[in-house]
Amino acid sequence: MENINILLVDDENSYRNILSKRLLKRGFSLFQAESGEKCLQIIKDNKNKLDIVVLDIKMPGLSGIETLKQIKKKYFDLEVILLTGHSSTTDGIEGIKAGAFDYLSKPIEIDHLASKIKQAFDKLLWIRGKREEKKLKLKMEEQMVATERLASLGTLSTGIAHEINNPLAIINEAAGFMKLILEKKEMLQIPRLNDLNMALDKIEIGVERASRITHTLLGFVKKQTAVVSKIDLKLLIDETLELLVSDIKNRDLKIEKNIYLSTGIIWSDPYEIRQVLLNLFLNAVHASKKKGIIILTLEDCDNNIILTIQDFGHGIPKENFKKIFEPFFTTKDVNKGTGLGLFISRRIMEKLGGKLEVNSDVEIGSIFKITFLKVNVFDNTKNEESSLWANVLNKIKGETKI
Numbered sequence: 001m002e003n004i005n006i007l008l009v010d011d012e013n014s015y016r017n018i019l020s021k022r023l024l025k026r027g028f029s030l031f032q033a034e035s036g037e038k039c040l041q042i043i044k045d046n047k048n049k050l051d052i053v054v055l056d057i058k059m060p061g062l063s064g065i066e067t068l069k070q071i072k073k074k075y076f077d078l079e080v081i082l083l084t085g086h087s088s089t090t091d092g093i094e095g096i097k098a099g100a101f102d103y104l105s106k107p108i109e110i111d112h113l114a115s116k117i118k119q120a121f122d123k124l125l126w127i128r129g130k131r132e133e134k135k136l137k138l139k140m141e142e143q144m145v146a147t148e149r150l151a152s153l154g155t156l157s158t159g160i161a162h163e164i165n166n167p168l169a170i171i172n173e174a175a176g177f178m179k180l181i182l183e184k185k186e187m188l189q190i191p192r193l194n195d196l197n198m199a200l201d202k203i204e205i206g207v208e209r210a211s212r213i214t215h216t217l218l219g220f221v222k223k224q225t226a227v228v229s230k231i232d233l234k235l236l237i238d239e240t241l242e243l244l245v246s247d248i249k250n251r252d253l254k255i256e257k258n259i260y261l262s263t264g265i266i267w268s269d270p271y272e273i274r275q276v277l278l279n280l281f282l283n284a285v286h287a288s289k290k291k292g293i294i295i296l297t298l299e300d301c302d303n304n305i306i307l308t309i310q311d312f313g314h315g316i317p318k319e320n321f322k323k324i325f326e327p328f329f330t331t332k333d334v335n336k337g338t339g340l341g342l343f344i345s346r347r348i349m350e351k352l353g354g355k356l357e358v359n360s361d362v363e364i365g366s367i368f369k370i371t372f373l374k375v376n377v378f379d380n381t382k383n384e385e386s387s388l389w390a391n392v393l394n395k396i397k398g399e400t401k402i
């Protein structure tokens, strides 16, 4: 039997004690109170621990009915069974109207009380189940809204990116042309030549930033069919680090690699995995202080391969954990970050059936954890494509569009 916590409320000590002992013998857990006031206090002190209140109606001070009304007003996760005087049905009916589960007339038949308690508990379990279901549904709905919002934002922004590319190219051309004109001899005399040149520089910087954003967005959606091949993660990590050599040197950073794997072979899309690695490595480099260290750890865990990227940089405030995965969220200078790196990296990992998670403490550092899905791990013993593998392939192929 499930553990049922009962609060027994009766002002007659001897009667209450006898009833308690009998209920204990039947396997219930018991709290006791000698008045309505004490009953409310115990409920307040033991929130979430109680299930059923067995409540005497006739008590000095706060009556049973009054106590019941207060319970029902404040606590929706309790059922109340009333104990009324002999043949006092009007009290019982008033109690049911006030929300009691049922009432029993004294003298109480203990088995009768025990079965009423179980019925009341069943009702409680049903209500709790329904509540949990509702909560879960709400959470799923929220998640779906968020996913849809992101998906439509993705489609919308890539559409805009396409449209913006042409005017950007025209602006860039025109700025370059104006610069050429300003370099001509006859132009050296015109007033505020310097200001004009500076304004043109600003236009070019702005155009470059806008182009970076459009290219990142377009790069993400352009490739609609995934190129799936065998990847040696260790090699891919080294190759990706090669691309960052100058950033790493400029900051005098040390990269420590801990590899606890016999084979780091997975089947996936190397271009996309490289994009994720590049984003994460670059973020860690940008966050690190000079002469800092970045630790990369590659290990097996329940047949998944996990890569963690740990830095000891400025860290991320907890309230930003969600935001950093949203498009265009960046704390970097206007010309340094587009805020798309993590958004795209997470989308890629989820599409490939893996995960990208973060943990961080401000001023201590951050750990980004990439989980490569179990079925993406290449099994040396089977050289043929397994059905699991075929499923993964289909999943990747089918979900490459955003």
Ligand SMILES: Nc1ncnc2c1ncn2[C@@H]1O[C@H](COP(=O)(O)OP(=O)(O)OP(=O)(O)O)[C@@H](O)[C@H]1O
Binding pocket: 279, 283, 284, 287, 311, 313, 314, 315, 316, 324, 329, 330, 331, 332, 336, 337, 338, 339, 340, 341, 342, 343, 366
């Ligand atoms: N390792 C890290 N340490 C501290 N903050 C980080 C780290 N990685 C990401 N962040 C925070 O998350 C934000 C979003 O990162 P994200 O990679 O999405 O964009 P970004 O790096 O700003 O720009 P880009 O699009 O060029 O990558 C960053 O601006 C930064 O505030």
Ligand SMILES: [Mg+2]
Binding pocket: 279, 282, 283, 337, 341, 342
């Ligand atoms: Mg980034």
